[in-house]
Amino acid sequence: MSNMLEVADLGHTYGDHEAIGGLTFTVRAGELVCVVGPSGCGKSTLLRTISGLVAPSRGDVSLNGSHLAVVFQDYSRSLFPWLSVQGNVEFPLRSLPRAERRARAAEALEWVGLSGAARKRPWQLSGGMQQRVAIARALAYRPALLLMDEPFASVDAQTRFELEDLLLRVRREHDTTVLVVTHDIDESVYLGDRILVLSGSPARLVADLEVPLPAERDQVTTRTDEGFVALRSKVARLLNVGKPALDVEKWAAAERESLSETVSS
């Protein structure tokens, strides 16, 4: 499999604050890679340097493809309020002929189940729907690489599950390469083919873990799978280096219990 993204010794310093300290990793074509790390460790900075919004202080980013798309964490602020939902999705496609633009926007809105909302304004939609518009816009662009910064952090649990499954479905159907930043350990295991675990500030790579789960995932069965639970504990332990207070295994068992309760009720 060819590499879609190669990041070599990437570092970034704001003033005298070192946000990222020499990261090296690759993302293969068609892969979904999750990045987890403690709050404020430099995850957003990493995405900003990969997307070219910020020039890194050192190191190289090379993308094996023409363009990438970003879904920002603050999705409601990233939608243009003066454009309709359709206008927003068509925004990256301005260079295309009108008919093709229309067709691709309609297609992307169908993927995320928002065909009916094409004429609405973003601010007339719920938070989860706005996030789906942002995802549709990114997908319509057909990026070589899709970057997502804590994409489901500010929606309710139900919507979050739906959006996670939506992401898994569209990326399987369209063979999109995705890099997702999340602070949620469960989410990283549920979504990822691989997980990159970062250390606290400055961000360094602590572990690069394969996720030993089948490609087909299910919110109920996957989350109770042995492999899922084991990996979740491992990631949690890696993120809690030097903080032994938390008994990860016990916490995982409690979580499993509360989940099966939710499911049976």
Added chain:
Amino acid sequence: MRAFTRGLLGIAGFLVLWELLGRSPLLPADALPPPSVVFGELVTQLTSPEFISHVVATVLALLIAIVIAIAIAVPSGLVLGSIPAVRHATRAVIEFLRPIPSVALIPLALVMLGFGPETKITLAVYAALWPILFNTIYALDELDPLLVDTARVFGTGRLGVLFLVALPSALPFVLTGIRLAATTALIVMVSVELMAGSQIGLGYFIMEARSGPGRMDQVLVGTVVAGAIGVLLNNGLERVRRRWVAW
């Protein structure tokens, strides 16, 4: 609906007060004709081609002034708002020019431009520039950087960001600026017509009615019509804003 009813009550109360004051012996006779007289005269004047031509002259000059002010202030605001170096370089000049009352520039404008409509249009433009300019600059300061980042990620260049992101996002503020500017321009327009320049226009009509036959009822007709133009402009622009920039 309640607000509307209250508004009507307020107007009715104002008219009654005006009627009483106009008929009271406290004021010299005919100094303040009551509304019953003024509105009778208004109906007469509205059918007079001469009066209509005065109104048209003022409204036309006003619209021209507003369009010119927009054409100057919006692009300048975009430049000043997006290039800090230009903004700093021009700050002192702008801080000096802005507080000058347009009316104080009348003698200068008369000497430079003569007695034609150019004078009143120029002065109205001068007055109308500032609210539009400052609102445009303010709007760019308020531009959400995440919208700019979004556009840049999708391959939008500097000019694209200016026209596809900065300008539309500034539009609500710019429209508010235009609404304020329109009212200011109307005041300056009528003042210049009153004081000098121009052989036509509402201000000229008011002046003539007073200094010639001393017809205070006609003076008030001119005043009422000027006020009505202001209200129409203000409400019209507010309606445009609500209809087209409802975010």
